[in-house]
Amino acid sequence: xxxxxxxxxxxxxxxxxxxxxxxxxxxxxxxxxxxxxxxxxxxxxxxxxxxxxxxxxxxxxxxxxxxxxxxxxxxxxxxxxxxxxxxxxxxxxxxxxxxxxxxxxxxxxxxxxxxxxxxxxxxxxxxxxxxxxxxxxxxxxxxxxxxxxxxxx
Numbered sequence: 162x163x164x165x166x167x168x169x170x171x172x173x174x175x176x177x178x179x180x181x182x183x184x185x186x187x188x189x190x191x192x193x194x195x196x197x198x199x200x201x202x203x204x205x206x207x208x209x210x211x212x213x214x215x216x217x218x219x220x221x222x223x224x225x226x227x228x229x230x231x232x233x234x235x236x237x238x239x240x241x242x243x244x245x246x247x248x249x250x251x252x253x254x255x256x257x258x259x260x261x262x263x264x265x266x267x268x269x270x271x272x273x274x275x276x277x278x279x280x281x282x283x284x285x286x287x288x289x290x291x292x293x294x295x296x297x298x299x300x301x302x303x304x305x306x307x308x309x310x311x312x313x314x
Contacts, residue, residue, distance in 0.1 A: 169243045171197050172205045176239065177292030179215065180231050185224035205243070212242025231288035237280055239288065247283060248276045 174195050179186055182194070188206055192199035206225050209215040214234060215225045227234075240247055250272045263269055 163249065165240060166244050168201070168205055168208070169240055171195075171201060172209060172239050172243050173236075173288060173291055175202060175205050176209070176214065176227065176231060176234070176288055179225065179227050180288075180292070185218055185222070185226050187224040190224070208243050209239075212238060214238060214242055231292060234288045235284045236286045236288060236291070237283035240283060247280050248272070249279070250276075 174197065175191055178191055178195050182190075186194075188203045189199055191197075191206075192202040195202070197205075206215060206217070210217050210225070214228055216228050217223070217225050237247060260266065
């Protein structure tokens with residue numbers, strides 16, 4: 162089964178929240194707004210900044226902001242920033258030394274066409290397609306501190 166990592170899923174949620182809020186947002190603020198643990202949000206933001214999808218601003222009034230609108234951000238770039246190159250097999254685009262049978266493999270190099278088709282399809286989908294403007298936030302539900310049927314102490 163082909164499946165994206167949870168970090169990539171969280172990255173899409175964080176990016177959508179950054180656009181919804183606008184301006185600079187802190188990791189703790191994004192964590193509170195999305196329900197994703199703060200260390201995870203910080204890790205995601207670090208990867209996204211390294212991938213050029215968000216910009217970090219230092220200082221007391223610092224935080225993160227989108228490097229460009231979600232409509233100009235292909236899903237493929239988010240996946241690459243978090244999970245690395247998009248490929249179905251380890252022998253991607255002529256890589257060598259990744260497989261013990263590469264010297265005798267009958268399909269070596271044949272996956273490149275498949276990998277490119279997947280990359281192309283994911284490049285055609287922007288984050289704006291996944292998180293349209295005006296959509297409600299992707300906040301996880303939180304449990305109340307005390308069940309409603311119990312009296313407060």
